[in-house]
Amino acid sequence: MSFQLFIFYVFAIIMVFAAARVITVRNPVYAAMFLVLTFFTAAAIWMLLEAEFLAVTLVLVYVGAVMVLFLFVVMMLDINVEPLREGFVKYLPVGILVGSIMFLEMVFLLTQRYFPSENFPAPAAKPANYSNTEELGRLLYSDYLFHFEVAALILMVAIVAAIALTMRRRSDTKYQRPGLQVQVKKEDRLRVVSMDTESKS
Amino acid sequence: MFDGLILLIWTLIKIVLIIVPLLIAVAYFTLAERKVIGSMQVRVGPNRVGWCGLLQPFADLFKLLTKEVIVPTNSSRFLFLIAPVLSLAPAFAAWAVIPFSDQLVLADINAGLLYVLAMTSLGVYGVIIAGWASNSKYAFLGSMRSAAQIVAYEIAMGFALIGVLMLSGSLNMREIVLAQGGGIGHWFVVPLFPLAIVYFISGVAETNRAPFDVAEGESEIVAGFHVDYSGMAFAVFFLAEYANMIMISALMTIMFLGGWLSPIDGVGDGFHWFLIKTAFSMFLFLWFRATFPRYRYDQIMRLGWKVFIPVTIVWIAVVGVAVFYGVEPWFDIRDLQTAGQAALEVASGDGS
Numbered sequence: 261m262s263f264q265l266f267i268f269y270v271f272a273i274i275m276v277f278a279a280a281r282v283i284t285v286r287n288p289v290y291a292a293m294f295l296v297l298t299f300f301t302a303a304a305i306w307m308l309l310e311a312e313f314l315a316v317t318l319v320l321v322y323v324g325a326v327m328v329l330f331l332f333v334v335m336m337l338d339i340n341v342e343p344l345r346e347g348f349v350k351y352l353p354v355g356i357l358v359g360s361i362m363f364l365e366m367v368f369l370l371t372q373r374y375f376p377s378e379n380f381p382a383p384a385a386k387p388a389n390y391s392n393t394e395e396l397g398r399l400l401y402s403d404y405l406f407h408f409e410v411a412a413l414i415l416m417v418a419i420v421a422a423i424a425l426t427m428r429r430r431s432d433t434k435y436q437r438p439g440l441q442v443q444v445k446k447e448d449r450l451r452v453v454s455m456d457t458e459s460k461s
Numbered sequence: 462m463f464d465g466l467i468l469l470i471w472t473l474i475k476i477v478l479i480i481v482p483l484l485i486a487v488a489y490f491t492l493a494e495r496k497v498i499g500s501m502q503v504r505v506g507p508n509r510v511g512w513c514g515l516l517q518p519f520a521d522l523f524k525l526l527t528k529e530v531i532v533p534t535n536s537s538r539f540l541f542l543i544a545p546v547l548s549l550a551p552a553f554a555a556w557a558v559i560p561f562s563d564q565l566v567l568a569d570i571n572a573g574l575l576y577v578l579a580m581t582s583l584g585v586y587g588v589i590i591a592g593w594a595s596n597s598k599y600a601f602l603g604s605m606r607s608a609a610q611i612v613a614y615e616i617a618m619g620f621a622l623i624g625v626l627m628l629s630g631s632l633n634m635r636e637i638v639l640a641q642g643g644g645i646g647h648w649f650v651v652p653l654f655p656l657a658i659v660y661f662i663s664g665v666a667e668t669n670r671a672p673f674d675v676a677e678g679e680s681e682i683v684a685g686f687h688v689d690y691s692g693m694a695f696a697v698f699f700l701a702e703y704a705n706m707i708m709i710s711a712l713m714t715i716m717f718l719g720g721w722l723s724p725i726d727g728v729g730d731g732f733h734w735f736l737i738k739t740a741f742s743m744f745l746f747l748w749f750r751a752t753f754p755r756y757r758y759d760q761i762m763r764l765g766w767k768v769f770i771p772v773t774i775v776w777i778a779v780v781g782v783a784v785f786y787g788v789e790p791w792f793d794i795r796d797l798q799t800a801g802q803a804a805l806e807v808a809s810g811d812g813s
Contacts, residue, residue: 263465289593293540296586316575324582325612328589332608335593335601391571393632438763 268308275301288334296327310386313393475567479556487703488518494747501751528692533595536689540594545690545697548587552704555580559711560635562721562732573634574622577712581667584705585611588669588676588686591698595689603685606758607669607676613765614666620773621660624653624780625716638720645724646790650717652783655776657717659769661745664709666765668702670746672753673761710742711735718742 278297285291299322306315369375386392400408492507492514499506507514532538558573560566570576585608592604626632628649629640641648650657666673677685687698714720714735721735756764 287537289537289540293590312570312572313575316572316579319579320575320582324579324585325615328582328585328608328612331586331589332605335589336605391632393572393575436759438760 264308268305271301271304271308275305289331292327292331292334295330296323299323299327311392313396472567476557479567480553483553483556483704483707484700486707487700488522490703490707490743491521491699492518493743494750497744497747498751501748522696525692525696530692530694531689533597533689536596537594540590541689542694544587544591544594545694545701546587547590548584548701549697549704551580551583552701552708555708556711558634559708560638560715560720561735563635563730565732566635569633569635572632574626574632574637577634578619578622581705581708582611582615584667584701587698587701591690592686595686597689599682599684599688600686602682603676603688607686610669610673610676610761610765611667613762614663614769617659617765617769617773618663618667620770620777621653621656621663622716623777624656624773625649627777627780627784628652634715638715638722641719642722642726644726645719648717648719648722653717653776653780655772657713659773660716661709661713661742663765663769664713665746665749666761668705668709668746670702670706671750672756674755675758675761706746707739707743710739710746713742714738 275298278294278301281294282291282298285294299318303315303318303323306312306318495517496506496514507517510516510520530542532541555577557568558566558570558576560569588607588611589604592600592602592607595601625637629637631637631640645651669676675681675685677687682688687695690698718738719734720738721730721732723729723731723734
């Protein structure tokens, strides 16, 4: 067993363990943290595949931004764990269906009957100065420009829709106008009252 | 096999050679902070322990080490104890790709800048987890503020770095510095001045330093996310905060201030210039803290979303147009790229 394979198994074991804990652990915050661990080890495995751009982007986007917001929401909500457990039996058939479809797909791929590994030779190792960030960028902005722009447009629509769905204008909301706040002068806020000094008696 | 072992040991030695000076720098940064703010407020600052107070950081450290680490009842014990580590580890890990000079770099990887962004974005977990695990309202408020603030400013920070990428044409930190060759006028701070300002201010906000220190906000929420921490765990949080400040200063130096290059082209480039520029940026952190009052929370959000992001987007468009037309003397990047590649070849030729 080569060193690389050993590292792969270490990461794979951690990842499977963490993924299993995401759905078995009782506390939702712990579940979110295990999901973070899953993403992180997945990034490490991608790094072993020499896909360093995708690996770093996975950490940057999913671990650094998406999961932070996720954790934010999970912490703010006062989630009671027990009602979540009650639905377990109810949703079990759906879960088994999804799981078995995934299992069948894996069987198709891994049994080598329809996708023999001769058709997919291992890619030659790239030299150390090969930058797949640069190659990805070149492909995205030349050959796949149209697909890239369509994806960007879909994301844009999603952003607009999310904002439109969640923004509610209430009549009693008070807004601050920083421009006016900055221009406030002493005369607007302060009234100097001159009065005679009081005597004791 | 044996080669691998030697490589491992050699890498470990290099890591120690980065971490130990970093720890010493953090220790003396705390002293410098107290001295600088003291002199700005016409005080002396700490001057009792050692000559001119030079041993003060160690006195503080030993005091914190001997204190008890109290774990609050009803806190989530495991997360409570792991939170300081979660904030410290990324602060150290990001240093792996920082080039201190032309040859001094631990990992000269192609996606260096992305790696740094990914690592600095992980630091927020320590803060969030600390706030939640403490099971205290003050700590939780602090961590919520910090999370929202860091997510907001990370976007402006990323946009500011896109300008750097456009001019240097590389994600490799060493090539970014080499693209700034040719004297002080060619450092990216000149053509990318608005982005440099946005980057540094976002860096101050990311590290939760004054005037953006609402996550701690002593006068409002006691001490924010680390209100329940004591002893060594508290010290680790501070270590992470100061290591992050030095990190942001070093990144500012590399991206915008020409890294190890000297202000006059080709005269005495080297590690000392990196140190001088980083120290200058670190001084700015202290200067900000001594002179600016704390931002109100809505003002922080307004600055991040409504001021910085539009400014960076406009300037990225300006840089894009300027690069397209190759405006002299900064935006004709083909020359810079060939010069950088030639310099790289010379450097690698010397090294091997």
